Amino acid sequence: xxxxxLGCYSATPRANAHTxxxxxEIKNHYFLIDCGEGTQRQxxxxxxxxxxxxxxxxxxxxGDHVYGLIGxxxxxxxxxxxxxxxxxxxxxxxxLILTQLKLSESYTPFPLYFHELTQTQPEVxxxxxxxxxxxxxxxxxxxxxxxxxxxxxxxxKLLIEKAKAYDIDVALYNNIKKGKDIRLDxxxxxxxxxxxxDPPPPKSYAFCSDTAYKPDIVSQIKGVTxxxxxxxxQEDHSDLCDYTxxxxxxxxxxxAEMAQVxxxxxxxxxxxxxxxxxxxxxxKSIFSKTALAEDGKVFKI
Amino acid sequence: xxxxxLGCYSATPRANAHTxxxxxEIKNHYFLIDCGEGTQRQxxxxxxxxxxxxxxxxxxxxGDHVYGLIGxxxxxxxxxxxxxxxxxxxxxxxxLILTQLKLSESYTPFPLYFHELTQTQPEVxxxxxxxxxxxxxxxxxxxxxxxxxxxxxxxxKLLIEKAKAYDIDVALYNNIKKGKDIRLDxxxxxxxxxxxxDPPPPKSYAFCSDTAYKPDIVSQIKGVTxxxxxxxxQEDHSDLCDYTxxxxxxxxxxxAEMAQVxxxxxxxxxxxxxxxxxxxxxxKSIFSKTALAEDGKVFKI
Numbered sequence: 034x035x036x037x038x039l040g041c042y043s044a045t046p047r048a049n050a051h052t053x054x055x056x057x058e059i060k061n062h063y064f065l066i067d068c069g070e071g072t073q074r075q076x077x078x079x080x081x082x083x084x085x086x087x088x089x090x091x092x093x094x095x096g097d098h099v100y101g102l103i104g105x106x107x108x109x110x111x112x113x114x115x116x117x118x119x120x121x122x123x124x125x126x127x128x129l130i131l132t133q134l135k136l137s138e139s140y141t142p143f144p145l146y147f148h149e150l151t152q153t154q155p156e157v158x159x160x161x162x163x164x165x166x167x168x169x170x171x172x173x174x175x176x177x178x179x180x181x182x183x184x185x186x187x188x189x190k191l192l193i194e195k196a197k198a199y200d201i202d203v204a205l206y207n208n209i210k211k212g213k214d215i216r217l218d219x220x221x222x223x224x225x226x227x228x229x230x231d232p233p234p235p236k237s238y239a240f241c242s243d244t245a246y247k248p249d250i251v252s253q254i255k256g257v258t259x260x261x262x263x264x265x266x267q268e269d270h271s272d273l274c275d276y277t278x279x280x281x282x283x284x285x286x287x288x289a290e291m292a293q294v295x296x297x298x299x300x301x302x303x304x305x306x307x308x309x310x311x312x313x314x315x316x317k318s319i320f321s322k323t324a325l326a327e328d329g330k331v332f333k334i
Numbered sequence: 335x336x337x338x339x340l341g342c343y344s345a346t347p348r349a350n351a352h353t354x355x356x357x358x359e360i361k362n363h364y365f366l367i368d369c370g371e372g373t374q375r376q377x378x379x380x381x382x383x384x385x386x387x388x389x390x391x392x393x394x395x396x397g398d399h400v401y402g403l404i405g406x407x408x409x410x411x412x413x414x415x416x417x418x419x420x421x422x423x424x425x426x427x428x429x430l431i432l433t434q435l436k437l438s439e440s441y442t443p444f445p446l447y448f449h450e451l452t453q454t455q456p457e458v459x460x461x462x463x464x465x466x467x468x469x470x471x472x473x474x475x476x477x478x479x480x481x482x483x484x485x486x487x488x489x490x491k492l493l494i495e496k497a498k499a500y501d502i503d504v505a506l507y508n509n510i511k512k513g514k515d516i517r518l519d520x521x522x523x524x525x526x527x528x529x530x531x532d533p534p535p536p537k538s539y540a541f542c543s544d545t546a547y548k549p550d551i552v553s554q555i556k557g558v559t560x561x562x563x564x565x566x567x568q569e570d571h572s573d574l575c576d577y578t579x580x581x582x583x584x585x586x587x588x589x590a591e592m593a594q595v596x597x598x599x600x601x602x603x604x605x606x607x608x609x610x611x612x613x614x615x616x617x618k619s620i621f622s623k624t625a626l627a628e629d630g631k632v633f634k635i
Contacts, residue, residue, distance in 0.1 A: 044409075045409040045412050046372075046374060070372065070402065071371065073346070074348070078349045095440070096438055100401075100408070100434075103401055104401045107401070108346040108347075111345050112346070128437065131436050132430065132433045132434075133397075133401075133433075133434075136395050136426045137395045137396050137397055138399070174439070175439050261361065272617065
């Protein structure tokens with residue numbers, strides 16, 4: 034699992050501070066998460082192929098998370114994309130994009146599907162044979178979801194030398210990987226555990242931005258391999274959290290601590306801080322396995 | 335008069351190629367002309383204050399000319415702008431922006447005025463005591479206007495030494511600058527030409543993008559100090575002009591030649607050309623006073 038941060042600053046893009054967008058590579062999927070203005074330029078900069086992105090997940094309709102979406106969609110039209118594209122996001126996102134396409138008398142030469150969310154409880158919103166994605170209801174000034182990406186458990190790992198030693202037909206290998214026991218020609222039953230090892234534990238990634246401190250989410254994201262949690266402010270500005278519905282680095286760390294996550298990644302920094310070190314220090318005082326998102330940074334999870 | 339090119343490439347923004355946007359400084363105005371995605375970052379990069387921009391002129395509603403407008407407007411809200419902002423552009427531009435503001439549950443803390451254009455003939459669309467702006471109807475796939483910015487003639491230049499020699503009351507200086515003759519106490523009439531010199535000729539700038547070759551515009555832009563004319567293609571791709579309603583560098587030069595402009599600036603280059611030199615050569619073969627727009631380039635006109 035590989036996470037590329039395309040932008041991790043809040044509010045207004047600045048010369049060297051891009052607004053929220055990231056790409057999660059998971060089981061051969063390239064999921065684009067949020068799409069602030071300039072995301073398509075960032076994708077090119079970090080050499081991520083537009084065409085590999087088939088699903089986009091938008092947390093909410095504030096500009097710093099979505100103003101780059103129309104440009105990305107339009108450019109894929111100009112680049113003659115044919116593959117379908119799915120946009121998951123709050124109700125209204127379809128109108129947002131289609132109004133702009135219509136006014137520019139443009140259309141997309143590829144099928145464009147919108148999956149609008151209105152639920153206030155977690156649900157599985159995407160699933161295939163390798164991955165599930167759930168929405169994580171968050172607490173912001175506007176309807177907002179985070180997203181939880183989970184690998185499905187892999188097949189069991191076939192101990193190939195053992196299988197050969199028992200002279201097992203290759204045609205049965207798939208059943209063994211699925212956990213089945215095997216009866217040999219001699220009539221002996223081989224338990225699956227003898228032929229296989231546990232697969233690597235499935236990985237998971239939770240994206241939680243933007244949100245006020247919301248301990249409710251802990252049960253859903255318990256034990257995730259990595260959590261991205263917004264940290265717009267440091268504690269010296271915690272008074273702004275109530276009104277703006279954002280979190281401090283310390284609050285993000287508290288969530289990580291309660292959820293016992295493998296790693297906490299901070300982001301969505303307010304532009305008022307000239308350095309990011311304060312965010313890291315503050316969070317690490319509560320949860321040591323914390324890292325800072327930075328534009329262009331890649332996390333191998 | 336100073337023109338800063340923020341972006342001059344067509345279609346899709348790339349890592350080092352911004353879509354159309356430019357700022358014209360003229361008589362203390364900062365006019366923003368077109369606003370492709372990423373314009374607000376370019377403004378910051380070239381240190382042009384957001385707050386100095388009071389009028390924005392949008393040529394047409396294709397994304398590469400307008401997708402940065404919502405971000406620019408939103409950011410000015412976040413930056414607590416109070417001064418009014420005027421957006422001039424094709425009918426539909428108000429819906430384009432207000433749909434996005436409403437869906438993000440945002441508002442602008444400053445007065446935002448839309449001046450929607452539908453006319454197919456040139457008209458004065460903005461005027462104050464120093465400057466006029468006219469629309470230039472262009473020929474593109476969608477309703478499009480270029481814009482003609484003209485300084486109004488300055489006052490005549492008072493020859494101060496002569497005025498002193500005749501012992502003329504300072505209170506009369508303003509009348510003299512306005513072109514009035516003066517009767518001295520002795521009864522002698524001094525003709526204005528004796529006391530003044532011609533002011534510098536008023537400057538003018540025509541922005542023409544996007545458009546097919548349209549000789550109709552020549553009469554309106556005759557003799558402008560500088561003309562920015564799109565040159566999406568070179569002659570080797572002139573077959574694409576009919577369908578896309580764009581121009582070649584040679585066609586842009588023909589317009590410049592016919593209109594006897596002071597300087598031709600080319601832009602809106604297609605991404606298919608790896609170098610810009612072909613545009614320049616082609617245009618110069620017809621009109622020698624040609625220059626290339628480039629992102630970040632400043633023209634003193």
